[in-house]
Amino acid sequence: MPFKCPERNCALCPRLVEFRKTNQEKYPTYYNGAVPPFGNLDAEILIVGLAPGLNGANQTARPFTNDYAGDILYPILKEFGLAKGNYQKRKDDGFELINVRITNSVRCVPPKNQVTGEEVKTCGKFLIDEINNMKNLKIILTLGGVAHNAVLGVLGYKKAAFKFAHNAVHHLAKHNLLMINSYHTSRYNINTGVLTAEMFKDVIKNILNLIK
Numbered sequence: 001m002p003f004k005c006p007e008r009n010c011a012l013c014p015r016l017v018e019f020r021k022t023n024q025e026k027y028p029t030y031y032n033g034a035v036p037p038f039g040n041l042d043a044e045i046l047i048v049g050l051a052p053g054l055n056g057a058n059q060t061a062r063p064f065t066n067d068y069a070g071d072i073l074y075p076i077l078k079e080f081g082l083a084k085g086n087y088q089k090r091k092d093d094g095f096e097l098i099n100v101r102i103t104n105s106v107r108c109v110p111p112k113n114q115v116t117g118e119e120v121k122t123c124g125k126f127l128i129d130e131i132n133n134m135k136n137l138k139i140i141l142t143l144g145g146v147a148h149n150a151v152l153g154v155l156g157y158k159k160a161a162f163k164f165a166h167n168a169v170h171h172l173a174k175h176n177l178l179m180i181n182s183y184h185t186s187r188y189n190i191n192t193g194v195l196t197a198e199m200f201k202d203v204i205k206n207i208l209n210l211i212k
């Protein structure tokens, strides 16, 4: 099966294309395109985020890179042996993921950090391709409710049967996969105490026990 990543100038979502044009003028040095996933396709763990941050992944072309959410995510992955190198907020910093791949529910930066249901649905064709091409995939970690619903949607599960809850493990029996939820590592969630570093570490510990 051919592996379809969206092109940098993906034209599928009109609102995101408009926003890209504005950003190309305003921030000409930024990447300003559909951000490709990070990590190897042969990983056992797939982390699904929301969408690139304007000054983060949309600038650096790597998910969660130079985003506040990555400042929480990447050091914790490294602490648990799921990454190596020095995370320096640049695509060429040599930082590497171990047994993990990271992608987003929507691959282009949305205005005000908010995606529409239609954009999640449209970008879902890339998410499903991603999942289908990860032959060793065992666990999908969804960061936030949008990613949780995006994964259920592309795999064809009823949302009502799988309620999002932090650190909950869902058995996606038809696909022989586990899905685990975490609150998103966003600045808002950290600042409001919805998610703490300890809570996120508990999710990673849970994943490491599950893939043993």
Ligand code: URA
Pocket (backbone or CB within 6 Å): 049, 050, 051, 052, 053, 056, 057, 062, 063, 064, 065, 067, 069, 070, 104, 143
């Ligand atoms: N950056 C990303 O790439 N994804 C997110 O979900 C948040 C920030």
